Amino acid sequence: MTEQISPPAGGGLDIEIRKKKRWPWILGAVVVVAAIVFGIVYSQVSNRDKAFGTTLDVATWSTDIAAENLLQYIATDIAPDHGITINPVQIDNLIEINRAVDAGNVAGNFFEHQPFLNDAVAANGFELTLAAPTFTWDQATYSDRYRSWDQLPRGATIALRDDPAGQAIALLDLAQAGQITLKPGKDTVAGLPQLGDIATNPKNYQFVQVPIGQLARSLADVDAVVVHISDVYAAGLTEDQILARHPAPKGSEGGLVVSTKHLDDPNVVKLIDTFKDPRIAQFLQTTDNKLIRDTLGPIS
CATH class of the missing domain: 3.40.190.10 (Periplasmic binding protein-like II)
Incomplete structure (x- = not known):
């Protein structure tokens, strides 16, 4: 399953507070x-x-x-x-x-x-x-709830980047970790695998596609995020949240x-x-x- 994550709607500050906080x-x-x-x-x-x-x-x-x-x-x-x-x-x-x-x-x-x-x-x-x-x-899978692939349950929700290149590398990371397999010809960077190219998904993971700038924030709403570490480092994700590291695909x-x-x-x-x-x-x-x-x- 795939879906798109969107940022939540804003809160309801009253008019006076809005005026005071407008300059930032x-x-x-x-x-x-x-x-x-x-x-x-x-x-x-x-x-x-x-x-x-x-x-x-x-x-x-x-x-x-x-x-x-x-x-x-x-x-x-x-x-x-x-x-x-x-x-x-x-x-x-x-x-x-x-x-x-x-x-x-x-x-x-x-x-x-x-x-x-x-x-x-x-x-x-x-x-x-x-x-x-x-x-x-460096690549990594982050999770606030689990510390290993064995702990990640069946049907877990995993967020990936929504652009083709970032998504391909995340899927290659998951394949390298033994969590999925990819169709023949789609198991390299040159093959640019996308979600439709997953051949087997033994634990029935549910994938969501997230814009790069929202990946760090999406971690609170999903079970895991697969990403370049540099994509989320500035947002404050830490080594303690890393479930697994992955070698960069050739x-x-x-x-x-x-x-x-x-x-x-x-x-x-x-x-x-x-x-x-x-x-x-x-x-x-x-x-x-x-x-x-x-x-x-x-x-x-």
Whole structure:
């Protein structure tokens, strides 16, 4: 069974309280609108044919703070040795962050894996390349009620991301854990399995599809959530809530995405070489940064 989870309706504050509390909502709205406008401005002005200088903007998605922290390390400790300066920027829109790269207004982005990029290219006609796979996302199943697969009961409700790429990786995690099996040809990232591709479901789990930004909040309403740890880390989910960890499926590595049209740009070549530097993998293995250590891993 699948269904869609929607956020609950708002409460009934009286008029006087609404007036007193109005300014935080206005401030929050201004911040959100500013972030969205920032992304749109980056994508609206096209610099497709303009060469990049030695200072290059690289965008992260504003909620992926682990990738943002890793990008900051690369900018500070790796990029200068390759003769470039990386300027990290945030774009709070999953379409506009790719559009900005396609338009040549940022040199690259650093937030997605190949399945997600494939969806973006197919939907929007972008000419983008995952030029330097750099890290893997740690995966986990979270639960507030159960501590092992054996405890998770028959008919348990499990939440997954509602986008095709995120859903595929969650299903591969469940298959790797022996909780479901997938149809032939659908048991790899390239197969992009969806809920209709489940071959067997021995414990009759009930699946719900949830937008990425609501997954952490949905945990209170379901028995388990399968997700990238970095997707819910900023929302406050903790190691104590993890029922099981999963290895990242092969083909789901994250890294630097650039415009295909700029692959031969000399400074973009330097940027790509920067993200291929072996010191990044060493840093991922040895860093004391708890945020990165708990959510990202090196590519083996």
